[in-house]
Amino acid sequence: MKGLKGVIGRVRGWRRSWHERSKLQRIDLYTRVTLSSITWLFAVSWGLLPLSEALDEGAVAIALGAAFLVANIAQSVLSSRNLTPAFDAYRGLAPFPPGRLRLPAALQVAMTGLVVALAAVGGVRDEGLVLLVLDLPVAFSIPYVLIVPVRTFLLHAAAFSVAGTALLAAVGVPGGQLFGAVVSLVVVTLLVLVSARPSAWSLSVMWQAEEARDMQARLAVAEERLRFGRDMHDVLGRNLSVIALKSELAVELAQRGNPAAVDQMVEVQRIARASQQEVRDVVRGYREADLPTELMGARGVLQAAGISVTVEGADGPAGIGAPAAVQAALGWVVRETATNVLRHGDPRHCSIRLARTRDAVVLEVENDGAGAADPLGGGGDGGGSGLAGLRERLGALGGTLTAGPVGDDLFRVTATVPLTASGRGAGGRTVPARAGRAPGAPDGLPGSGGPLPSEGQPASSGSGEQPGPGDGPPAPSTPSPSPAPSALPEER
Numbered sequence: 001m002k003g004l005k006g007v008i009g010r011v012r013g014w015r016r017s018w019h020e021r022s023k024l025q026r027i028d029l030y031t032r033v034t035l036s037s038i039t040w041l042f043a044v045s046w047g048l049l050p051l052s053e054a055l056d057e058g059a060v061a062i063a064l065g066a067a068f069l070v071a072n073i074a075q076s077v078l079s080s081r082n083l084t085p086a087f088d089a090y091r092g093l094a095p096f097p098p099g100r101l102r103l104p105a106a107l108q109v110a111m112t113g114l115v116v117a118l119a120a121v122g123g124v125r126d127e128g129l130v131l132l133v134l135d136l137p138v139a140f141s142i143p144y145v146l147i148v149p150v151r152t153f154l155l156h157a158a159a160f161s162v163a164g165t166a167l168l169a170a171v172g173v174p175g176g177q178l179f180g181a182v183v184s185l186v187v188v189t190l191l192v193l194v195s196a197r198p199s200a201w202s203l204s205v206m207w208q209a210e211e212a213r214d215m216q217a218r219l220a221v222a223e224e225r226l227r228f229g230r231d232m233h234d235v236l237g238r239n240l241s242v243i244a245l246k247s248e249l250a251v252e253l254a255q256r257g258n259p260a261a262v263d264q265m266v267e268v269q270r271i272a273r274a275s276q277q278e279v280r281d282v283v284r285g286y287r288e289a290d291l292p293t294e295l296m297g298a299r300g301v302l303q304a305a306g307i308s309v310t311v312e313g314a315d316g317p318a319g320i321g322a323p324a325a326v327q328a329a330l331g332w333v334v335r336e337t338a339t340n341v342l343r344h345g346d347p348r349h350c351s352i353r354l355a356r357t358r359d360a361v362v363l364e365v366e367n368d369g370a371g372a373a374d375p376l377g378g379g380g381d382g383g384g385s386g387l388a389g390l391r392e393r394l395g396a397l398g399g400t401l402t403a404g405p406v407g408d409d410l411f412r413v414t415a416t417v418p419l420t421a422s423g424r425g426a427g428g429r430t431v432p433a434r435a436g437r438a439p440g441a442p443d444g445l446p447g448s449g450g451p452l453p454s455e456g457q458p459a460s461s462g463s464g465e466q467p468g469p470g471d472g473p474p475a476p477s478t479p480s481p482s483p484a485p486s487a488l489p490e491e492r
């Protein structure tokens with residue numbers, strides 16, 4: 001009773017193990033078992049049946065037949081054990097240990113000698129000899145054909161066929177049986193070749209496809225992490241810059257006893273709360289820029305910093321009339337460029353110009369005060385990803401971004417986005433239909449969404465680009481009621 005329960009438990013374990021395997025793992029196991037079964041099928045059919053003739057030919061023939069049977073079984077066991085490392089060697093996972101071929105090779109030589117001896121004493125003849133020769137190389141050849149190249153296998157099989165035929169001819173096997181033996185060796189060589197190699201090749205291709213899918217999944221996760229990190233970097237870089245500016249203004253005003261400091265801190269509080277909503281939008285993946293809102297916010301922040309701002313073309317077809325995806329992309333450019341204008345150099349004036357050509361919208365952001373700074377971000381706080389991020393965003397829409405100094409004191413950023421980009425977001429994704437501002441965010445404060453960034457752009461904690469695209473987009477903000485240039489931070 002206990003033995004029966006043990007068998008039932010073992011069967012259930014095998015069944016559970018089978019169901020826990022993936023489809024590819026099942027195919028892999030099925031292929032290996034099938035090839036191993038071919039070895040045993042030949043051993044118990046063509047290899048065993050001809051030996052019945054030896055029972056009527058005396059003790060010597062019986063002993064030789066028994067020895068061949070034992071060697072054949074041992075060779076089949078070794079073949080089954082070597083099949084897995086042979087598959088691994090074929091797939092390039094691990095080299096096949098050469099030492100594992102020594103005993104099978106010795107058994108192959110011994111089996112060949114036993115067949116020749118049986119033929120010499122008359123223990124096997126006619127059709128029996130042909131069937132025995134058909135079984136002779138199967139067990140050794142199935143793993144061997146996976147280890148060596150096809151050409152090498154065919155050369156070795158031809159040499160074995162010639163040697164075996166010569167030995168059979170030497171012991172007096174008639175010409176008809178010799179011809180049948182040669183045909184058997186050719187057939188079994190081709191059978192092993194077309195059954196084992198294509199099976200291993202198919203499994204190798206399927207495993208490579210599986211590994212490619214796994215790699216694709218890992219890359220998708222990594223790209224999503226980078227997208228999320230860059231969005232967080234852009235949102236927090238913009239909003240923290242505004243909070244720092246407003247806080248320093250509040251400190252200066254409070255030291256002077258100006259009650260406007262309270263208004264500045266109230267606005268800091270509102271910006272912080274709106275930033276929380278933007279972070280939630282980043283987490284959800286729904287962020288869409290609104291170009292008019294971004295322009296208004298950039299104007300407010302820069303004017304609060306004592307920088308005069310002029311905006312041209314925002315109310316025309318290049319601004320309000322542009323497709324939503326184009327506005328989203330350009331809104332992102334306005335955010336980042338205005339933030340860098342605020343953080344780098346010593347600007348006194350910034351101009352933002354929008355123009356529409358026949359097939360594109362062009363945005364130019366130009367500021368002065370760039371003479372003493374590295375306009376391409378070689379210094380600063382360690383370099384950032386503003387220019388690279390903007391180029392990738394615009395590149396996903398077929399747009400371009402150029403940035404560089406103009407003369408001795410000016411820096412200009414030019415973004416061009418084709419009008420045909422109306423169906424995609426700035427990150428190359430379809431833009432979801434959401435409002436331009438986060439719920440509850442007042443006009444002129446952070447809270448507007450932004451385009452989904454293109455995946456794969458690494459985030460950075462800072463930017464070294466001088467006045468141009470920088471660490472984070474500018475925050476929309478209403479102008480301070482009493483901006484004072486002297487209240488700005490020294491490292492602007």
